Amino acid sequence: MGSDDTGSQPTRPTRRTFLSASAAATAATAATVAVPALAAPAAADALPAGPGGPARAQRPDRELRELLRQVDPRRIEATVRRLAAFGTRHTLSSQDDPQRGIGAARDWIYARLQEYAATSAGRMTVELQSYVQQPASRIPTATRITNVVATLRGQTSPNRTYVVTGHYDSRVTDVMDAISDSPGADDDASGVAVVLELARLMATRPTSATVVFAAVAAEEQGLYGSAYLAQQLKGAGVDVQGMFSDDIVGSSTADDGTRDPHAVRLFAEGVPTAETPAEATTRQSVGGENDSPSRQLARFVRDVAENDATGMRVRVIYRRDRYLRGSDHISFLREGWPAARFTEPNEDFAHQHQDVRVQDGHQFGDLPEFCDFAYIARVARVNGAALWSLAQAPGTPKGAIIVTTDLTNNTTLRWQRGDEPGLAGYEVVWRETTAAEWQRVIPVGDVTEVSIDLSKDNVFFGIRAVGHNNLRSPVAFPRPGA
Template sequence: MTHDLTLPDTARLRRHVEFLAAEPRSRLRAPRAMERAEAYVSDELTAVGWQVERQPFDVRWQLGSTDRHGHRALALKPRLHRRLRGANLIASLPGPAEGPVVVVGAHLDSVSGSPGADDNASGVAVVLEAARLLAAEPVPPRVVLAVFDMEELGLIGARQAARALGRGAGVRGMICLESVGYFADDPGTQRLPVGFERIFPEVSAATRADGYRGDFTLVVHRRSSAGAAETWRRAAAAASPALPGLLLRDPRPDGLLGLLIGLAVPPANHLGRSDHAPFWNRGIPALMLTDTANFRNPHYHRSTDVPGTLDYGRLAAVTAATAVTAMSWSAGPGPAV
């Protein structure tokens, strides 16, 4: 690993978040803001050497959710979309060796009425800063960056991307950045979903022992991505002692069976509330990195989700750990899906 890879630029991370979270951005409700955000992401990636492809999609009768603002979870806001037209941004470095890739992705859109600094300008900022670090490597890593559209409508863009990226040489793994910039060190700031303590006793006990402080990044994984989760935890600890990574293993298998089990165990559905879920559903190992969103952040999906509420020092550590994990995972053994 290069020296730069361990030293992300906090000023750049803040600049990315401040631009993206200047206003709400949505293909349906704020299309001009979404276009500005998309252009910014494309220009930033191109400037550090990535080749960016805009992949539009046009889909009909998609079961998803509403992107109206509010503090409720995705699973409680179902909606059937008659037609949706959007676009993902997919970026790669010129000249990497042939072979399966690791996808690092985050969604660009926000809900109506929220500038979405944490959800999810923070995740996109990490993708952009990781892009700079990875591009500086002497040997281009087999990593693809994905900036998804319409996550807030029900993971619409990620569904299309998982299908498209799974073709060809295949995908070894996927890292999803979902609301990764809000931290709270005071006791009692971290909450758990209803029924969580019964299903995930070890993680619940660790949270309780820490006084229910919201000072960690939750690393959601499955058996297929357990090695990558541990790599991320160790890299985060090396980047900053202020950023513990709390590992949470989803016991469900990858593929359709895991999706069906989730329908029968509601607390498990919280573990699939972002763009990694379509990759899991296609049998692709994946991680979700998150500050737990509405279970910690009082500004979730509200007009107060602004850049000044984020912790950019810890966000830099998230970036470093993500870049290290993407490189390690892309170079490691194991079949691609």
């Protein structure tokens, strides 16, 4: 069962709104749709009066609930403890020792993903994606960097792709110390555990779009592994429509004891780094600096993952990342793709990156004992809700524009029709310019142009696709055009 956000039970309209719509790519004539405006809601609802019904969260259906129910904290714990037991996973540590170092961790992760792929009826493949990084920042000598990548191929839209990563390298205080014990339980065995658990569960389930599960290397040395993964996808012409980095998702407890065990932060940047200065200026001049593809992706996550099936609140942070920090989603942002970073709500800096030691009776270091495995499981459910909903819904509309060539109090929107077999049509969403979330939704059918009796000067508009399974895509924010 999908979302109920079409305003199927409107109150008596206060005025009549006409929508003129051009037919989809396969149709020859235009259609006219009349959509009643709902009466102004009660003040407590904080919704603007105007066309359409209130935008509501997309509720998880039975299939998604069953997937999330099977997330296993015990398996997650076993993964974190096994990765920590390799002693160090520093990028410059041994690559051929079977017991200690990054090579041993690499081989263990590869074996686990192969096990999961064996349950996929051929839909999932696993590879060791390697290259030799020449001397560079934090890489003193030529070093082989290896990502472990599992690809679950989509059945109907295989080129449309969503990526989730955790980095399996670790470090201590001295980022060049490849010898000392560096368990890296929270940073970032926790994120790798999320990736592996989702790969295990989704391998047995066909998806419409492709999902990539990657344990990437050399994050601590400078995002080398994720940069290579993103470049390989770009070079292959893959349509990456969303990416999540799970980095430091092991505990909700801060160094002062503050706990928030049912919240996760999601960092999402504003104006995309891949835009030219002129494009960025245009976006900001017409509004939309808060409507980047990454922030639409973050809004989508809240829409599908804040519910009783995850037990979590997603706190979206309107920043690329934390001060002085950066995770693997940045590699995908640099390629121009929507990407965001999950991380715990409170951090214990007394243990992150610290050498393993005992001081004043307290143990320090990034050890499994400081992880909350039930919390990691809840973060995995948030990721699972987002990835599953993305992979089963139609893709984000492309080529969305808002016509700005005429002085009029109406608004005309255009976009390209998607080619997914399961595409049912589209919805226009809108909100006040001061609102952070989409407030109203107008179903417009299987069309590629619509005119709405509402001034583009006063509100923000977006377009999203709807599948026959009633699942929605992330919103596309239209650019000014003709």
